[in-house]
Amino acid sequence: MSYLRNLMFAVGGSFALIASAQAAQEIEMHEVDAQGVGDSIGTVKIEDTQYGLLVTPDLTGLSPGAHGFHVHENANCEPLELNGQQTAAAAAGGHYAPDQAGTHQGPYGQGHLGDLPILMVDEEGGATTPVLAPRLKVSDLENRAVVVHEGGDTYFDHPKLGGGGSRIACGTLGK
Numbered sequence: 001m002s003y004l005r006n007l008m009f010a011v012g013g014s015f016a017l018i019a020s021a022q023a024a025q026e027i028e029m030h031e032v033d034a035q036g037v038g039d040s041i042g043t044v045k046i047e048d049t050q051y052g053l054l055v056t057p058d059l060t061g062l063s064p065g066a067h068g069f070h071v072h073e074n075a076n077c078e079p080l081e082l083n084g085q086q087t088a089a090a091a092a093g094g095h096y097a098p099d100q101a102g103t104h105q106g107p108y109g110q111g112h113l114g115d116l117p118i119l120m121v122d123e124e125g126g127a128t129t130p131v132l133a134p135r136l137k138v139s140d141l142e143n144r145a146v147v148v149h150e151g152g153d154t155y156f157d158h159p160k161l162g163g164g165g166s167r168i169a170c171g172t173l174g175k
């Protein structure tokens with residue numbers, strides 16, 4: 001009888017763990033431009049850890065160097081017309097900020113929750129170096145987009161939104 005009770009506790013405990021930390025998810029990333037969503041360039045794996053969200057890219061076909069990397073508010077990578085110009089992945093909206101934070105401060109600041117550490121691309125155009133976003137969880141990325149920008153990221157509001165400029169790759173996570 002006590003064996004059975006211990007077993008019940010063990011099973012209940014496992015469910016509690018599953019509820020607090022979601023399973024790892026993979027987000028398929030696609031090239032984007034003003035015409036629409038293009039070919040896949042690989043995946044970004046996201047998983048919860050005790051230090052925050054671990055983001056592990058496996059991407060190819062990017063330009064070498066630092067790229068702005070953010071969670072954007074809508075799970076939509078289509079272009080939209082902004083100020084009379086078709087704009088790549090504009091349907092993804094702005095940087096994810098559920099508390100309406102109006103400032104871009106990077107992953108370690110108090111601004112947009114969706115501000116990830118920069119994505120580093122090697123000389124061959126690949127990105128495989130994991131980054132850690134201490135304020136995020138897998139569940140925060142449900143129904144959102146992950147976006148890679150053409151330029152880097154200052155983690156400040158200037159230049160505009162860290163200076164990344166155009167959106168060059170995008171992927172979405174459903175619910």
Ligand SMILES: [Cu+2]
Nearest residue numbers: 069070147149
């Ligand atoms: Cu962005």
Ligand SMILES: [Zn+2]
Nearest residue numbers: 095104112115
């Ligand atoms: Zn931001």
